[in-house]
Amino acid sequence: MHPAFSVILLTTLLGAGQGVFLALVTGQVYASIKLIEAQDASFYVGGSVITIILLISGLIASFFHLGRPERAWRAAAKWRTSWLSREVIILPALMILVAFYGLVHWLGWTNPLFIAGADALPIDASLVLGVIGAVLAFALFVSTAMIYANVEFIAEWHSPLTVANFTFLGLGSGFMLAAAYSAALGNHLVTFYGTWAVIFTVIGLVSRGASLLRNRHIKPKSNLQSAIGVRHRLITQRAQGFTGGSFNTREFFHHAPPAVLQRMRTSFLILVFPVPILLIAIAYVSQSATLPIIAFLLQYTGLIAERWLFFADAQHPQNLYYQSVA
Amino acid sequence: MTQLALVIDLNVCVGCHACVTSCKQWNTSGWAGPLVDENPYDAHPTGTFFNRVQMFEVGTFPNTELVHFPKSCLHCEEPPCVPVCPTGASYKREDNGVVLVDYDKCIGCKYCSWACPYGMRELDMQQQVMKKCTLCIDRITDPSLPEDRRKPACVLACPTSARLFGDVHDPDSEVSIAIRERGGYPLMPEWATKPSNHYLPRRKTRMHITEDDLRRADNPLRHEDITVYTGEETLDDVTW
Ligand code: SF4
Ligand code: SF4
Numbered sequence A: 001m002h003p004a005f006s007v008i009l010l011t012t013l014l015g016a017g018q019g020v021f022l023a024l025v026t027g028q029v030y031a032s033i034k035l036i037e038a039q040d041a042s043f044y045v046g047g048s049v050i051t052i053i054l055l056i057s058g059l060i061a062s063f064f065h066l067g068r069p070e071r072a073w074r075a076a077a078k079w080r081t082s083w084l085s086r087e088v089i090i091l092p093a094l095m096i097l098v099a100f101y102g103l104v105h106w107l108g109w110t111n112p113l114f115i116a117g118a119d120a121l122p123i124d125a126s127l128v129l130g131v132i133g134a135v136l137a138f139a140l141f142v143s144t145a146m147i148y149a150n151v152e153f154i155a156e157w158h159s160p161l162t163v164a165n166f167t168f169l170g171l172g173s174g175f176m177l178a179a180a181y182s183a184a185l186g187n188h189l190v191t192f193y194g195t196w197a198v199i200f201t202v203i204g205l206v207s208r209g210a211s212l213l214r215n216r217h218i219k220p221k222s223n224l225q226s227a228i229g230v231r232h233r234l235i236t237q238r239a240q241g242f243t244g245g246s247f248n249t250r251e252f253f254h255h256a257p258p259a260v261l262q263r264m265r266t267s268f269l270i271l272v273f274p275v276p277i278l279l280i281a282i283a284y285v286s287q288s289a290t291l292p293i294i295a296f297l298l299q300y301t302g303l304i305a306e307r308w309l310f311f312a313d314a315q316h317p318q319n320l321y322y323q324s325v326a
Numbered sequence B: 001m002t003q004l005a006l007v008i009d010l011n012v013c014v015g016c017h018a019c020v021t022s023c024k025q026w027n028t029s030g031w032a033g034p035l036v037d038e039n040p041y042d043a044h045p046t047g048t049f050f051n052r053v054q055m056f057e058v059g060t061f062p063n064t065e066l067v068h069f070p071k072s073c074l075h076c077e078e079p080p081c082v083p084v085c086p087t088g089a090s091y092k093r094e095d096n097g098v099v100l101v102d103y104d105k106c107i108g109c110k111y112c113s114w115a116c117p118y119g120m121r122e123l124d125m126q127q128q129v130m131k132k133c134t135l136c137i138d139r140i141t142d143p144s145l146p147e148d149r150r151k152p153a154c155v156l157a158c159p160t161s162a163r164l165f166g167d168v169h170d171p172d173s174e175v176s177i178a179i180r181e182r183g184g185y186p187l188m189p190e191w192a193t194k195p196s197n198h199y200l201p202r203r204k205t206r207m208h209i210t211e212d213d214l215r216r217a218d219n220p221l222r223h224e225d226i227t228v229y230t231g232e233e234t235l236d237d238v239t240w
Helices: A005-032 A041-063 A069-076 A083-107 A125-149 A160-185 A190-216 A224-228 A247-251 A258-271 A274-286 A291-312 A317-321 B018-028 B153-157 B174-181 B211-215
Strands: A114-116 A121-123 A235-239 B004-009 B051-058 B065-072 B090-092 B099-101 B163-167 B198-200
Touching: A005 A041, A005 A083, A005 A125, A005 A160, A005 A190, A005 A291, A041 A083, A041 A160, A069 A083, A083 A125, A125 A160, A160 A190, A160 A274, A160 A291, A190 A274, A190 A291, A224 A235, A224 A317, A258 A274, A258 A291, A274 A291, B004 B174, B018 B051, B018 B065, B018 B153, B153 B163, B163 B174, B174 B198
Parallel strands: B004 B198
Antiparallel strands: A114 A121, A235 B051, B004 B163, B051 B065, B090 B099
16 A cells, blocks of 8 residues: 555554543543642643644644545544544544543642542542543544454454554553653653553554564465456466556555665664663663653654555555556 | 446457547546546546456466456445445445445545455546446436437447446346356455456357267268168068
């Protein structure tokens, strides 16, 4: 498949946005049961603003993928059958919830509504919004990934690993961003978020590594024999019906030499996994405020390469019909 | 239930592209506006077509055969391109099974084209909406046309009658009989798409001449044997 930059940005920005919001809510839950030190409202307000900026940037990127962005609202129609439609509904819902979450913190409506358990967990309005938002953020991970995992014709995508990759890489980059944000503010949550970022990044390495291995051994279901219905071992295309290219030759081929794919694979395997983990570890020892920020930026750059390869690796059976120009 | 479809006879298709040009002509002049063509007389011409004719060489020289392969939307009975469409622009008509795109609803997200294993959908670069074969829906449903002209443009244009059109759910239709009696097959049967269009295979035309045919054993005008008699009693000798 052709790696469209709009979709690469869309999925990586949304992933980091959902991840950083989940990090905020996780932090708030931990703080309310006094496992980590409590933060004042401005921490959550700032975090919500970062989340919304990421989600809106993703949304803007998605418009560049559409031929008719002015009609984008129509995409909410078929949520019963289409994962794309589900994503289009959940994304704005999450944005609204994050906005309210930030607003509630900003207005200081954080007096506990009631206390759950024996004096253990005070529940306030922001926590309720946060938990609903967290559910939506996970639902968004699933629907974004299912857009790809649901295309049964693209074997490289048609796997639960796709959902795992989108989720864990999104969580990894989001918690990494939360660590960077805490480092920039100079509070004590860098270690907390950094640890979670490393955990999610390692799980992401396992699942993405598994999908890379799986993709190496995929046996395509369709072949030229079944594509044109002629039983012969040797079939060569002599003409594809046109010489100048078409939608089929642009959308479904990446036209990149194997060396570029290899370079992308190596760079994402380095930039997404060992480098940020190492930087976070050094930051933990040296108490550096800049290293977590660099770790996030490098990991995000790596994720762009990861998503590029995700598309370039995908082999569509329609390519069987476009093997030779003339 | 009616399921309109094409049956394409690879045995007689000569790869002349008459179906391609007639399709383009009809569908670029209709109600949906032009089908895009960019740089048609320049380097790198490109455009949107509903129908393409490709060529595949089977075997190794000198034992080769060139198969001409017309390719257009197969109007699948279980079209995977329809449920993925977020807007409902892609749909399958209830009354005749034709799979269509509503160009006024399509947002050009290209998701349906990913979900078609055959690559039969092409995005119009100018209108930025998804296009594909409509089986000339504006011809075949037009009651003002004489009955025998209510067929897709490609079917009417084909000089070798390689393209048959009809209802594949009616067991007595021309297309159903052709599929049944001449080995009609669907493309990529490994997916659950159930294509409605079928292809008729190449067939060798062979004469079978047996020894009996050469001796003309059953010819009443055959030169009969001359029996050689060597003195034995024959019917002629019987006294009645
Ligand atoms: S051939 Fe492709 S575009 Fe046509 S109905 Fe089947 S899946 Fe859809
Ligand atoms: S490109 Fe148009 S027809 Fe295809 S899935 Fe998107 S909205 Fe539907």
